[in-house]
Amino acid sequence: MTSRPREPMVAVPEGSLVVSVVRFCRLLRSWGVPVAAGASQTAVEALREIDLARREDFRNALALTLVRRPEDYPLFTYLFNAYWGSGATRNTIMPGEEMAERPADVAGPSPRAGGDETDGGSETGGLRLEAAVGIAEAEIEGVQASRAAVTGATGERTARPADRHEQAELQRAAAALAKLLATRPSRRRVRDRGGRIVDPRGMLRESLRYGGLPIELRWKSRRVARTRLLLFCDVSRSMDEYAQFFLRFSAAVLRRLWRVEAFLFANDIVRVGDRWAERAWHDLSLSVPACGGGTQIGKCLQRFLDAYDVSLLGSGTIVLILSDGLDTGDPTLIATAMERLRRRAHAVIWLNPLLHLEGYEPRAAGMAAALKYVDVFAPVHDMRSMWELVAVIRALATRPRSGFRPRGLGDREPRARDPETSVTDAGSGADRGLRVPHGKEGAA
Amino acid sequence: MTVRDGINRIEDVEDFLARYHYVGDREIATALFLAIRLRRPLLVEGYAGVGKTEIAKTLAEALGTKLFRLQCYEGLDASAALYEWNYAKQILRIRMEESSTQTALEKEATIFSEPYLLARPLLQALRHPGRSAVLLIDEVDRADEEFEAFLLEMLSEYQVTIPELGVIAAERIPYVVLTSNRVRELGDALKRRCLYLWIGYPPLEKEVRIIQTRVAGIEQSLARQIALFVEALRELDLDKRPGVAESIDWGLSLLELHQDHLSLETARATLGCVIKSKRDMERVQAGLPDLLARAQNA
Numbered sequence A: 001m002t003s004r005p006r007e008p009m010v011a012v013p014e015g016s017l018v019v020s021v022v023r024f025c026r027l028l029r030s031w032g033v034p035v036a037a038g039a040s041q042t043a044v045e046a047l048r049e050i051d052l053a054r055r056e057d058f059r060n061a062l063a064l065t066l067v068r069r070p071e072d073y074p075l076f077t078y079l080f081n082a083y084w085g086s087g088a089t090r091n092t093i094m095p096g097e098e099m100a101e102r103p104a105d106v107a108g109p110s111p112r113a114g115g116d117e118t119d120g121g122s123e124t125g126g127l128r129l130e131a132a133v134g135i136a137e138a139e140i141e142g143v144q145a146s147r148a149a150v151t152g153a154t155g156e157r158t159a160r161p162a163d164r165h166e167q168a169e170l171q172r173a174a175a176a177l178a179k180l181l182a183t184r185p186s187r188r189r190v191r192d193r194g195g196r197i198v199d200p201r202g203m204l205r206e207s208l209r210y211g212g213l214p215i216e217l218r219w220k221s222r223r224v225a226r227t228r229l230l231l232f233c234d235v236s237r238s239m240d241e242y243a244q245f246f247l248r249f250s251a252a253v254l255r256r257l258w259r260v261e262a263f264l265f266a267n268d269i270v271r272v273g274d275r276w277a278e279r280a281w282h283d284l285s286l287s288v289p290a291c292g293g294g295t296q297i298g299k300c301l302q303r304f305l306d307a308y309d310v311s312l313l314g315s316g317t318i319v320l321i322l323s324d325g326l327d328t329g330d331p332t333l334i335a336t337a338m339e340r341l342r343r344r345a346h347a348v349i350w351l352n353p354l355l356h357l358e359g360y361e362p363r364a365a366g367m368a369a370a371l372k373y374v375d376v377f378a379p380v381h382d383m384r385s386m387w388e389l390v391a392v393i394r395a396l397a398t399r400p401r402s403g404f405r406p407r408g409l410g411d412r413e414p415r416a417r418d419p420e421t422s423v424t425d426a427g428s429g430a431d432r433g434l435r436v437p438h439g440k441e442g443a444a
Numbered sequence B: 001m002t003v004r005d006g007i008n009r010i011e012d013v014e015d016f017l018a019r020y021h022y023v024g025d026r027e028i029a030t031a032l033f034l035a036i037r038l039r040r041p042l043l044v045e046g047y048a049g050v051g052k053t054e055i056a057k058t059l060a061e062a063l064g065t066k067l068f069r070l071q072c073y074e075g076l077d078a079s080a081a082l083y084e085w086n087y088a089k090q091i092l093r094i095r096m097e098e099s100s101t102q103t104a105l106e107k108e109a110t111i112f113s114e115p116y117l118l119a120r121p122l123l124q125a126l127r128h129p130g131r132s133a134v135l136l137i138d139e140v141d142r143a144d145e146e147f148e149a150f151l152l153e154m155l156s157e158y159q160v161t162i163p164e165l166g167v168i169a170a171e172r173i174p175y176v177v178l179t180s181n182r183v184r185e186l187g188d189a190l191k192r193r194c195l196y197l198w199i200g201y202p203p204l205e206k207e208v209r210i211i212q213t214r215v216a217g218i219e220q221s222l223a224r225q226i227a228l229f230v231e232a233l234r235e236l237d238l239d240k241r242p243g244v245a246e247s248i249d250w251g252l253s254l255l256e257l258h259q260d261h262l263s264l265e266t267a268r269a270t271l272g273c274v275i276k277s278k279r280d281m282e283r284v285q286a287g288l289p290d291l292l293a294r295a296q297n298a
Helices: A014-030 A039-049 A055-066 A070-084 A129-140 A147-154 A164-182 A200-210 A237-256 A281-286 A297-312 A331-344 A365-371 A383-397 A419-431 A438-443 B010-019 B026-038 B052-063 B087-096 B104-111 B121-127 B145-157 B188-193 B204-214 B220-235 B244-256 B264-273 B278-286 B288-297
Strands: A184-191 A219-225 A228-234 A260-265 A269-272 A317-322 A347-351 A376-378 B042-046 B067-071 B083-085 B117-119 B134-138 B159-162 B166-169 B175-180 B195-199
Touching: A014 A039, A014 A055, A014 A070, A039 A055, A039 B026, A055 A070, A055 B026, A055 B195, A164 A237, A164 A383, A200 B087, A228 A237, A228 A297, A237 A260, A237 A317, A260 A297, A269 A297, A297 A331, A297 A365, A331 A347, A331 A365, A347 A383, A376 A383, B010 B026, B010 B052, B026 B042, B026 B052, B026 B175, B026 B195, B042 B052, B052 B067, B052 B134, B052 B175, B067 B121, B087 B104, B117 B121, B121 B134, B121 B159, B121 B166, B145 B188, B204 B220, B204 B244, B220 B244, B220 B288, B244 B264, B264 B278, B264 B288, B278 B288
Parallel strands: A228 A260, A228 A317, A317 A347, A347 A376, B042 B175, B042 B195, B067 B134, B134 B175
Antiparallel strands: A184 A219, A260 A269, B083 B117, B159 B166
């Protein structure tokens, strides 16, 4: 680095600018924007290079050096306007100390209002400026700004996701799951420079180039079979509380894995494409048509199968369904769809948050119909159950498919059967030793 | 550092972006400006097809220097990214020298010397003589975490150690641009080292300008219709949303077909330029008249 400091074009005393930037970084952090430790220094370096009188450049320079995730931009913009002044009336930059004295007429957009407002619109009224000022002041006095106080002061941040601790825990569980899904060893071996298994045949072949002189060792390793994860999340009203938790977990998994596809369903089903990471849970559930209506699991799964059977299902796919199984549709529809799903996938896991409730039995017609096509039936409602789930999937994923679901003749023509024979089929399913008995699961 | 000194203000960057037909905004210009001035790697994230890679190409053109591109993929390792010894050539050399009187040490010195080194993009960029090169590390999110760690080391020292040759330090630190589609969240350490720029879909007017810049000879009205149509598409719940690259492709195709406006038949026939999945295609075909009406009336 040979960057030669230049005089800032606007006479902002260097010291005060640094202090202001450092304070601004802390403000960002206290609102949950992850700002790295060295970032404030980079920000100051960047500010030295630009014309401080141009507000847009000033803002861009800070964004470029402080923000690291697109989803933080709306919050950044809001806090920027609150801290440095909204710029509607002035061109120069106000260091943070003066915020307290400034008249409270500069309203910023609400922090969750979306990213399109780049400058403070005064029509939003509801003034969160004080909250920001409050934090800045608290920081100045060396008092740790309490998150709870902020929430109380604004009364607006209830949509904020789980607290930091839970978030970190979720991330860890997701990382564990992603890792074990991504690294299932296959039986096949492939050439691999970094492999641990010597490949004599490859060496012999290679040595021909050098007149039969085996110069280099050739290596192989076990191929990594990739598991695809299909997530189906019930977002009907009865699932509200649990679905949020599960979706956050899924989002965390999605960030780490390529081959994850997520679907939300209630009385219709939607695919969550590449937008998962950037959208909040709330928007997602809104995108399911008539979200609050009766759940039709069977119909939704059938629709999924019609559209994606070939492209997404296969021997490397683990299906994860999160639903309470309270269904308003025809239970036979569920049975047909589940049967097909199970036949095509590596394993089907059904997570039912009700399962941890004392005395719950899966009696609802839909749930009962689905149950016989489920490999694992487990509760999920908190962090602990999440970790148990990770353990269960580990056991499933590391077992080669052939060992875990023998394909009998019976499996091939089940749709021709009547319900009675299907029941026996469920019995034989238990014999295969695949199904984790749900009684035990629940107690775990 | 003559080149760097040519760029003293953000306006200089805006000028060269315009001169090299990159339609950017003030934010992109600021990002490049700071990357040049502070010598920081620039990490560009954004949806597919919004012009991330193009930034690096334009930068190289504008600075009149060479672009070294490293396309990342899963399993990319140091030998593919940095350097490798040319084993075959070494063996041949040994064979040739078999009857010579050279000592083993001398032979070794010969075969582990410059002519036997295969430089890969990272090393090439470091050793590029003259002006600082531009190093584009494309789709870094596709490489695995080990490679990220390796990259981090290279980006902080700008030098590599080759055991047989010693340390090779950059003559001129290259300008580094990394791009990512965000299929995987990058490590904090790497992000910390970089300036971060997110490029979203451009606003309508900008997209019209981009299409006009990239598709020479296109009517403004047609460019506008394409931009409006694609903008409407992005609002739909599609699996693969079209990027700016798709708009440009579409413009080129329509120009090739000598169309000066977007009619229902041509739109139906050429929709494959912007829609890349079967399910999306079905949905869009079904709602095509409505979408088209929106694009034409707005």
